[in-house]
Each structure stands twice: as C-alpha cells, then as structure tokens.
Amino acid sequence: MQPDTQLAASPQIVTRRRRFVGAAIFATLGASALMFLRFFFPRALFEPNTRFRIGYPADFPIGVDTKFQSQYRIWVVRNTEGLFVISAICTHLGCTPDWKAAENKFKCPCHGSGYDSDGVNFEGPAPRPMDRAHVELDPEGQIVVDLARVYKWPKGEPSQFNQPGAILRV
Numbered sequence: 001m002q003p004d005t006q007l008a009a010s011p012q013i014v015t016r017r018r019r020f021v022g023a024a025i026f027a028t029l030g031a032s033a034l035m036f037l038r039f040f041f042p043r044a045l046f047e048p049n050t051r052f053r054i055g056y057p058a059d060f061p062i063g064v065d066t067k068f069q070s071q072y073r074i075w076v077v078r079n080t081e082g083l084f085v086i087s088a089i090c091t092h093l094g095c096t097p098d099w100k101a102a103e104n105k106f107k108c109p110c111h112g113s114g115y116d117s118d119g120v121n122f123e124g125p126a127p128r129p130m131d132r133a134h135v136e137l138d139p140e141g142q143i144v145v146d147l148a149r150v151y152k153w154p155k156g157e158p159s160q161f162n163q164p165g166a167i168l169r170v
C-alpha cells in the first residue's frame with residue numbers, strides 16, 4: 001500500500017514542528033520559573049521607621065531645632081514648659097512650612113499660613129495648630145520620637161498638647 005504523500009509531512013516540517021513545540025515548552029517553563037522567583041520579591045513599600053531616637057534633652061537648648069527636618073520631617077522645640085516635637089506638616093494642605101528664625105515663626109510657602117514657635121496657627125488658611133509627635137525617654141535617657149502617635153488641637157476642641165507623651169518636662 002502506498003503512503004498518502006499529500007497527508008504525510010516532510011521531515012523538514014516535522015523538525016520545524018518539533019522545534020516550535022520545544023520552544024513553546026521552554027518558554028512556558030521559563031515564564032513559570034520567573035514567576036516563582038518573583039514570589040520572593042514582594043511589592044512591599046518599605047516606609048521609614050516612625051519611631052527613632054534624636055539624642056539627649058541636653059542637646060536641645062531653648063528654641064526651635066530644625067536639624068531633623070529633612071530626615072524625619074520634624075522640629076524639636078524647647079521652651080520654658082519643656083521639650084516637644086512638632087510634625088512639620090501644614091494643617092491646611094500638608095506642605096512643609098519653613099522656620100523663619102528672624103520672625104520667630106513657621107511660614108508655609110504654599111498658601112501663607114503662619115504658626116508661632118509652638119506650632120500654633122495665627123495667620124493664613126491653616127485650620128489648627130500643627131500636630132505634635134509622641135516623645136519619651138528610653139532607659140539611657142535619650143529622646144524617642146514616635147510619629148505614629150500624634151497629639152492634636154482640633155479647631156473648637158480641647159488641646160491634646162498637655163497629655164503625657166506630648167511634652168517632656170525636662
């Protein structure tokens with residue numbers, strides 16, 4: 001019996017088909033391996049730590065200290081009542097105000113809100129004082145700041161600035 005020459009594939013076509021199938025299998029296995037490896041690199045957002053040490057109370061004389069503004073977005077303030085940390089976020093729309101030492105105030109560059117050296121608003125559209133971060137002393141006597149815990153003074157409501165943790169009486 002003669003083979004049907006029209007239905008039988010030539011050796012070159014068979015070879016091409018085998019190569020194609022092999023490449024498809026290789027590509028599928030390669031993609032699976034890449035997906036497997038990707039599993040070990042999750043798309044996590046690594047936020048900066050909200051709890052950190054800033055030094056000893058004696059490191060901060062009376063006044064506003066801006067040295068942690070770019071690193072942690074805070075100012076450390078000492079006045080006659082104690083030491084506290086202001087979160088450097090304007091309560092209008094969240095810009096970072098500038099400390100104007102010559103004018104003894106914080107001034108927001110976005111819409112002009114002004115705050116006194118305690119972070120209390122007195123001009124511009126800011127609706128309330130800037131928040132204060134939780135502060136405490138660690139066993140070594142260093143100041144630990146926790147930006148995840150803030151104290152507010154909402155408009156028309158009592159201030160939280162005298163709560164324990166809002167100020168260090170040091």
Ligand code: FES
Nearest residue numbers: 090092093108111
């Ligand atoms: S964001 Fe500060 S005044 Fe608007």
